[in-house]
Every structure is written in C-alpha cells, then in structure tokens.
Amino acid sequence: MNRYDSSDLRRAAAAGIQAPSMYNSQPWAFGLRDGAIEVLADPGRQLAVADGGGGWAMRLALGAATFNARLALAWAGTPADVLLLPDSGRPELIARLTPARRRPPTYTERDLYAAIERRYSNREPFWPDPVPADVRVRLIEAARVEGTWLDLLVGMTALTGFSEIAHSADRVLRRDIRYQAELITWTGTESSIDGIPAVAAASVAEAQDLLPQRNFGDRRRPPGRDYEPEPLVGILGTGGDRRLDQLMAGQALQHVLLTATDAGLASSLISQPIEVAPARDQLRRSLGRSGFPQIAFRIGYGQPGHPSPRRDVDEALLG
Template sequence: MRVLTLNPGSPSMKVSLVADGTAVGWTAWDLADPGAVAQSIRRWSDVDAIAVRFVHGGEQKAPANCSQASNNSPRWPEPPAAVAGGAPDVPVVACFDTAFHAEMPEVPTTRSGGRLQRGGQATKVPRQVDERRYPGRRRNRSVGDAPRSGKDLPPLAVIAANRLIGSSIVEGAAMAGDWTKTETEVLVQSMTRAPSVHNLQPWLLDIGPDELVVRERTELRLPQHDPLGRDRAASCGAAVANLEVAVRTLGRAPGVELLPDPARPDVVARIAAGTAAAPTAADLHRFGAIARRASHRAPFEDAPVPAVALRLIGETGAVPGVEARLVRPGREVAVVARLLHVAAEHFKADGAYQRELSLWTIRDEQAHRHGVGLPASRVPAGSVPWAGLIRRATELPDTAEIEARLAAESLLVFVTADDTRADHVRAGYAMERAWLTAVDLGLVAAVLTQPLHLEPIRAALRADLTLSGFPQVLMRVGYSSEPDPAGPRRAVEEVLHQP
C-alpha cells in the first residue's frame, strides 16, 4: 500500500511517500505556494491513500475537528481541500496531533532575543532542550497516540502509514529472497540522500539478493576542488553509512566491509544483508534523520549546543580509525579562524578554481533536469565561515570577525590515523553517522573541506591543534528555526545497477 503523507507547518509542508509501512520518498514545499499540494500529487500520483497531519492548537487538549485545528494556523485546512480537488478518488485521512501542545504552558517563555507572535501562531524562537526526556534533544511531540518505539518515534510518514494499514516498519520488509520493490526504493532513496561534497554524487549501487555493493564513479572529477579525490571517496563513505541504516531499518543485520577487493578499486564497500533483526530505536532515529539532513549554509540561532549533545555526536562519529574531535573554544577556534581566512583569500584569487565553480553551478534551476551540480539559490555568495565554497563575491571579514562567528558555534574536526583512500572513505562514513545523530537531536550542520585541500593549511591545522592524525572534514553544528531544502539528486536509473 502506498500512502502520501502531508505535514503542513507554518512556513512549509513536508511530504513523504510511504510504501508498505516504510518511508521511501521525501520532499518539502513552501506552504504559501498555492500549487504545493498539486505538485506533490503529480510527483507521486500512484497512491492508495493520502494522510494529512493537523496540529491542534485550540484550548481543548483532546481530539478536535478541522475548525479547531485551524486556530493554530489558518492555512492548515487548505491541504485536504486541495487534495479533494486534485485527487478526488483517493481516500484522505486526517491525523490530528493533540499531543503537540498538550504540555505547553498557557504563556510560553523564550530565550533572550527570541520572538513570539501573539495569537497562538508558531514562532521563530530557539527551541528549548528537554534533557530530562532525551539528553541534548529538542522537545518533539508525537503524532496523536501513535505507538512508541524505544524512547521515541519513527518518522511521521511511517506513523501515518501505520495508522492506515496497521503494520509496523518491519512487517513484510525483510525477506529471505530478493529485495522487494519497496525495499529497493528505500535503499536507493537512502543512498541518494547522502551528503555529497560539491553535490557530485559519485556513486553507483549494485543490488544482489543478500548483498549491496557501493561503487565509486572515479571518472567524475573536479580537479580544482578535489584534486586527489578525497572528497569523492568521503561522499561514498557517507552513502555507505546511509545504506547501513536503511538495511537495519528494513529488519536485516548488515555486515559492512570497506574496500573489499584490491582487484576492483572502484568497489568502495560490500554490505551483506544478514539474518532478520528488528531495528533498534537508534536505527529508527537515524533512518528518520536521513530525509531531514541538509547542509546549513547560514548562521545558526543564538542558542548554544548542550555539551551532552556534542558528546553524543562525537561518540557516534568515532568509528575505528576516525576521531570526531571538538575544536575547543579560545586558542583552537582562533587557529581555525586564521586558517579559514588565509584559505578564503587563496580561493577568491584562484582563477582556475573560480572557473570550475562557475561551470559546476546550476543557473537555470527550472530547466535543470539532471540531479548534480550546485543550485545557485542554494549556494549564494554568503560570508565566511557560512558560505562553504568561496566565490569571488563571498564576503571575507577579517580574522577577528571570523573568530567571533566561530566562537558562537560548535565545530568538530574528523581526524584519521592515516591518509589513504580507506581513511577518506572512513571519514565520510563517520561524518554521516555524526550528522544523522545531530539531526536527530534537532540540530543542523554543514561541512567544510575546501580549506583542507591546501596542504599548508592542512599541515598547520594538524600541528596547531596537535591532532593525532590527518584532518579530513570540519563540521559546523548548531540550531536553526528554518528547514534547509535538499539539493538536486540523481535519478534512480543513474544510480541503481542490478547485475
């Protein structure tokens, strides 16, 4: 059974496609766009039902009707009305979320500097951390009285599907023979949602009965941005991390082997799908985070990340051969600020780098059909350290200002014991594990690798921070009140290969 779920919020509407109880497709639309629902229906037209979530914001803390739900946001009755016009023959189910506001105080309080709109509307206020419930995690209420899994919930799309078809996330998923069509969708979607430095997406997936093979497309090269292929290998490592989570979520025990065949250097990993094993709460959390993960190329909210959250992120990113190390406030942050300034000056003046970046930028996003490249709207010139890739128009403040900006954020560096291709793959694998944990804790993140391609910068970072090995990735972590849109992705036929 295929269910389209609509989760309208104040600024946007999150949309998921659920097949047989498992989320297999994700997107988001601006709720102010009158054609948002129609676009979702056109994208996934072959569905058996549509589920719409309503957050009830009236005085009554019990099941409510549509008019009461609209007290919280007057736009929320619009999606079902649009569904009725766009898909009149498809059953529509309303999922009323009465738990979201159940424990909120009558008069909300915010941090200093937060904004609060009157009249019950959603606000752009730094979300509070409820460490009694889940250390480091923002408060996040469940959908109605949906059953819990472990300490928290699987994604909204799965919950909505469970209500409609009465199944759990693993029922009908793990089978002894070939992968089902639904399982294949889950695997491919999970892989394509992995972070890819420069959005190169340099991977292919071979799917066998009990084994997945991730291959690196070494013919895809950006010689000015990634001259040695380190970022390309790290991107493939991130894809392996997502596939491992997806296999666990589908109810099978994965066995991951990196670079298993010296005779086939393009094979990054083999993932054996072992015996049936129910996913843990942590597996479900990370799987749900895959769809929400995106690079945050903007300042964070003025809200510090709790130490317990940073510890959890670091622990998840610490895999054999990789250390996820926090850049300490004070002297170490000053070192990073100075090196970022030097690197940015270099790249702004590098004509070959700027030409390659211009060629790799998508100018006409409406006509763009293939799923690679950097959308111009997603990578504005910006300012250091938020911009990521440095353009000629990127604002470059002085070192003191960069240091002040970094001091207001949390910064991690991923360090490997050696600097081989296997280390680069492991670094990407560790980075994605840490990133998914951050997203599950209500955080957003972005990575910086470009400065590390300048060997003097990399060597200075290693020496001045007394790192135990080779720095591969810098990761900024913080809070954001706005969702980050995902970049374009390759089509399934470009990624999937079934031998």
C-alpha cells in the same frame, strides 16, 4: 536470509543518494551482484580540479552513502555486514553489503534513518544558542564508533586559530582560476538535478565573518543576519590517510551529521582547510593530533534552509 534482492537494493540506494558530496556532485552508483549490494564510485563525477589529487572528497561522499545504505537496510530488519574495498581488481568497488542475521532495528537506527531526509547543508547563519553538552558527547561518540575521532573547538582562542587557517586556505583556492571555473560549473540553476542551487548557497561573504563560505552565488544577506559569533566547529579525523581511512571518515561524517539532525541541529561542511595541504598540516598541529583531519563542519540551531537536489534513484542503479 542470505541474499539481498532488487527491493533491498532500491531501498539502500534511495537512502544512499541523500548523502552529502562536494558541490553536490553525487559520485555514486549502486548495484546488486550475487545477492550482495555494492556501492561503487562513478569516476565521471569526480571533481577534476577540487578533488583531482586522489579522490579524497569522492571517498568521503561514498563512505557517507554507504552509511545511509547500512541504515536503510537495518531499518528494514535486514542489516548488512559491510566490507570496504573488497576487491583490489575492481578499484571502483567501494563497499560490499552482505546480509547479516535478521533483527529489528534499534531505536538509534530508527531515529538516524528518519533523519536522512531532513539532513542537508544549511549555509545560513545559525542562532547563537549553544549546543548542549550531552549532544556534544553524542556527536563525539558517533565518530568514535566508526573508528574516527572528532574534536569540537571550544573557546574563541581555538575558533580564531581555526578561522585564520580556514580563511588562508580559502584565499589560496580563490586565486586558482581552474578551481573557480570548476566551482562555477557546479553552481546550478533551480532546475538542475545536481550542483548547488542559488537558493541553497551561502550569502556573499562579509568582512566580519569568522568562517569562509563557498562562492556559490551573489545573494546578499538581510541586514542584521550576521553569522553566529561563536559557532560550534567540529573537526573529524582518522589515524591514517589511506583510501580505507577516508571511507571510514565518510561513514563517520554521516553518522555525526545524522546524530546532529536528530537532535534538531543544522550543519554545513568546511573543506577548504583540508583541500590545501599546508593548511591541513597546520590544522593537524593546532589540534595536537598525530592523525589526519578529514573534514570540518559547523553545527548549530538555525531556521530551515534549502536542500540541494538529488538525481532520481534509477539514475544511480546499475544494470
């Protein structure tokens, strides 16, 4: 096989659109050119304020969408060779997927592909049950094979330090009127096909919360439903901070999140300490890393949450 066709494109796009994106902005498009599947940025869906400093969040989302597309093609027995940023003359072109040698999917590819439709951000409190050591190893390995690193914070000293950095960044963003106005525009109703519906939002923050939550709604949590006292927080990073590094981070993020989902875990993203430059630098120094943190997230066991909506796959196809 040396060409993909429209059915392959549709399969890849259907998986790709399930990737996470900031505010569920879904900044992707998928096309078929010369027998290759292309993943492209939709600049009209780049967040003008929250991601206006260069498109970091959009590239993370596009990397995650590329990973999903890779999985879908491998699951069908038609794996892809992936080239990121293949054409400097087409800056909107993020990845080109060309057919590799046909083969059956691996067990891991089957499991991760099956997890795509079950993965979504769960912003509710998790149960206090610890994540087993063997699962933590799998998460770290998922990041490593994508060329990135993952640090899992252990102990209250590390968690408290991260909490202070994250809350400080969150306060900076809450004081930004333009930032908050944009966030409100992506806080959708239940009938929206993008944005964060109220049912999927976190409850209103309370003073005892260790980690900050986005202000997507005004729903209050039931009595006795505090967040877990010692959450598992992961910080994923890269050696560099170029466009290519951020796309690699997006693929790694999705690999990690799907690995967590396959293990029965829930997750939610924490981007505030990455969005505020001084906080990001402080986070890097606290980790003792020479690289660049690209995203943080919380992982644990929780009751089922509410997925955010997705646009129909036809809306993400070009031509």
